[in-house]
Amino acid sequence: MPDATGTAVTSTPRALRYLVLQGVTWMAAALVAGAFAWMLADIIWQGAGRLDWSFVTTSPKSAGRSGGIAPILVSTLLILTVAIAVAAPLGLATAVLLSEFTRHGGHAGRWIGLSLDVLAGVPSIVFGIFGNAFFSVWLGLGFSILAGGLTLACMALPILIRIAESGLRAVPNDWRLGAAALGMSRATVLCQVLIPAATPALVAGLMLGIGRAMAETAALVFTSGYVDRMPSSLFDSGRAISVHIYDLTMNVAGGDRSAYASALVLIALLIIINGAAIGLADRALTRRITPI
Amino acid sequence: MRVKKLSRFGIAVALFTTFSSMAHAAENKLVLTGSSTVAPLAAEIGKRFEERNPGVRVDVQSGGSSRGITDARSGLADIGMVSRSLKDEENDLKGFTIARDGVGIILNSANSVSALTDQQITGIYTGKITDWSAVGRKAGPITVVNKAEGRSTLELFLHHFKLKASDIKAQVVIGDNQQGIKTVAGNAGAIGYVSVGTAEFEAGQGTPVKLLGMTGIAASVENVRNGSFPLARPLNLVTRDEPSGLVKSFIDFAQSADVHDLIKEQFFVPLGP
Numbered sequence: 175m176p177d178a179t180g181t182a183v184t185s186t187p188r189a190l191r192y193l194v195l196q197g198v199t200w201m202a203a204a205l206v207a208g209a210f211a212w213m214l215a216d217i218i219w220q221g222a223g224r225l226d227w228s229f230v231t232t233s234p235k236s237a238g239r240s241g242g243i244a245p246i247l248v249s250t251l252l253i254l255t256v257a258i259a260v261a262a263p264l265g266l267a268t269a270v271l272l273s274e275f276t277r278h279g280g281h282a283g284r285w286i287g288l289s290l291d292v293l294a295g296v297p298s299i300v301f302g303i304f305g306n307a308f309f310s311v312w313l314g315l316g317f318s319i320l321a322g323g324l325t326l327a328c329m330a331l332p333i334l335i336r337i338a339e340s341g342l343r344a345v346p347n348d349w350r351l352g353a354a355a356l357g358m359s360r361a362t363v364l365c366q367v368l369i370p371a372a373t374p375a376l377v378a379g380l381m382l383g384i385g386r387a388m389a390e391t392a393a394l395v396f397t398s399g400y401v402d403r404m405p406s407s408l409f410d411s412g413r414a415i416s417v418h419i420y421d422l423t424m425n426v427a428g429g430d431r432s433a434y435a436s437a438l439v440l441i442a443l444l445i446i447i448n449g450a451a452i453g454l455a456d457r458a459l460t461r462r463i464t465p466i
Numbered sequence: 467m468r469v470k471k472l473s474r475f476g477i478a479v480a481l482f483t484t485f486s487s488m489a490h491a492a493e494n495k496l497v498l499t500g501s502s503t504v505a506p507l508a509a510e511i512g513k514r515f516e517e518r519n520p521g522v523r524v525d526v527q528s529g530g531s532s533r534g535i536t537d538a539r540s541g542l543a544d545i546g547m548v549s550r551s552l553k554d555e556e557n558d559l560k561g562f563t564i565a566r567d568g569v570g571i572i573l574n575s576a577n578s579v580s581a582l583t584d585q586q587i588t589g590i591y592t593g594k595i596t597d598w599s600a601v602g603r604k605a606g607p608i609t610v611v612n613k614a615e616g617r618s619t620l621e622l623f624l625h626h627f628k629l630k631a632s633d634i635k636a637q638v639v640i641g642d643n644q645q646g647i648k649t650v651a652g653n654a655g656a657i658g659y660v661s662v663g664t665a666e667f668e669a670g671q672g673t674p675v676k677l678l679g680m681t682g683i684a685a686s687v688e689n690v691r692n693g694s695f696p697l698a699r700p701l702n703l704v705t706r707d708e709p710s711g712l713v714k715s716f717i718d719f720a721q722s723a724d725v726h727d728l729i730k731e732q733f734f735v736p737l738g739p
Contacts (some may be wrong), residue, residue, distance in 0.1 A: 195674060236510065236731050237506035237507075237509065237510055237731075237732065238506075239731075311542070316497075317497075317527050319524065387561065395529065396529065399523045399525070399527045400505060400509070400526055400528045401509075401526060401527070402509065402525045403513075403523075408475050411525050411527065421502075421505075421506065421528070423644055424502075424642035424643075424645060425502050425503065425506055425528075425642055425643070425644070426506050426644075426732075428667060428671070
């Protein structure tokens with residue numbers, strides 16, 4: 175009898191608490207998903223009418239109110255290519271240093287880690303001013319796609335390194351020991367075992383970095399610039415799509431619809447790049463790891 | 467193999483950096499920097515200029531009037547863009563007005579206020595008047611919308627009302643014209659000031675904002691052009707030296723009637739008829 179009442183008393187509130195907890199987590203998730211869905215619906219609602227094939231294949235006219243965004247799209251992709259080409263190898267190398275060649279919790283690792291975390295929190299406008307002073311003026315790159323890409327690489331590096339590092343650390347130590355027991359050199363272990371195993375994390379880091387880079391405005395206004403002509407080389411100034419959207423909403427009266435359409439293109443581009451990268455990473459992973 | 471690829475990347479980056487200075491010094495290239503208000507207009511003028519002068523390139527960069535002054539002085543830009551009259555300490559630069567822009571006080575359409583005196587506007591912006599009932603209208607708190615420091619519109623506004631930036635007690639600080647219009651359109655008790663051309667266009671499009679006249683003169687594009695509207699500013703191109711060659715032909719072109727349609731397209735006011 176006391177046993178039965180005991181369970182009844184404790185189980186009802188517990189079940190209730192569980193229900194409430196479940197309800198709250200669902201609501202939080204629904205809120206986040208809802209906010210994104212609302213934003214996306216708003217952009218599609220306002221921008222879809224302006225978006226057609228010619229929008230992505232022609233040059234802007236009348237400061238972007240009419241015409242398309244072809245040169246801006248090309249500039250954006252070029253800036254992104256430069257940023258990835260520079261950030262990926264540098265980021266990977268630093269992550270390898272941090273995870274494989276420094277003691278966990280050692281002095282060097284701690285200081286490098288700390289400086290990376292500080293760098294990750296630096297506002298983008300600071301990177302913009304640094305990029306302008308260092309790449310554009312001091313190195314003489316001027317307003318150019320190259321200067322913009324290099325600035326973005328600096329911005330994406332901290333996040334990229336941190337995620338790649340944790341990916342490398344997550345590779346079980348047994349694998350390193352096993353490889354050492356087989357007499358494999360450190361370089362071979364790195365290239366054949368550790369990096370392939372950490373590929374998903376490397377790609378995730380790269381994706382976050384690219385996401386930050388594609389959405390960047392403040393760092394690019396002063397480095398890659400404002401020119402909306404089709405770029406003919408990496409030394410040309412080229413307007414990135416986020417700068418274009420900002421300019422249309424803020425400086426161009428009547429540019430709202432083009433801004434929405436450009437935002438739609440930007441989101442589509444991000445989804446395509448993310449999807450492609452995740453697909454590639456999966457393929458690389460199954461090819462390298464499964465047969466072993 | 468991977469290591470080889472990585473080192474090739476490194477070499478490529480190093481080479482880029484070395485050759486950059488050579489590629490930078492291009493002939494037949496004009497660089498304009500400065501006011502984000504003038505930049506879209508200058509970019510359009512530049513495109514038409516490029517069409518008429520094959521082989522010439524006009525690169526327009528934005529960043530604000532102060533930047534236009536600094537870059538023209540340092541020679542980083544061939545031409546600076548400045549959306550206000552030049553100050554006394556800037557008379558080392560040569561200025562060329564290409565268009566005019568009027569700044570008008572805007573209210574939400576739901577607001578029944580139809581005119582404010584300069585004194586009342588000063589009172590509202592310095593925080594002495596905080597409720598619409600003080601100007602004889604339906605009671606309700608006033609939301610003061612001010613421009614961010616460094617904006618030419620702010621300087622023009624302060625100069626006209628003889629205020630200092632620190633005198634202003636604002637609830638909302640905004641950056642650009644569009645942002646100002648959006649803020650006032652979304653708040654029935656708000657007061658702000660933006661470019662007349664932009665406000666006239668947005669009000670025509672059905673955005674719930676209205677322009678207030680100043681000292682009895684309606685805030686309209688026409689009154690900005692004929693100079694009767696008191697709160698107006700010139701849009702200037704500035705150069706360090708007396709313009710010659712390409713710089714001179716570009717400035718001449720920007721002041722010619724050939725670009726009046728472009729100026730109107732940006733809701734600014736051309737100087738000539």
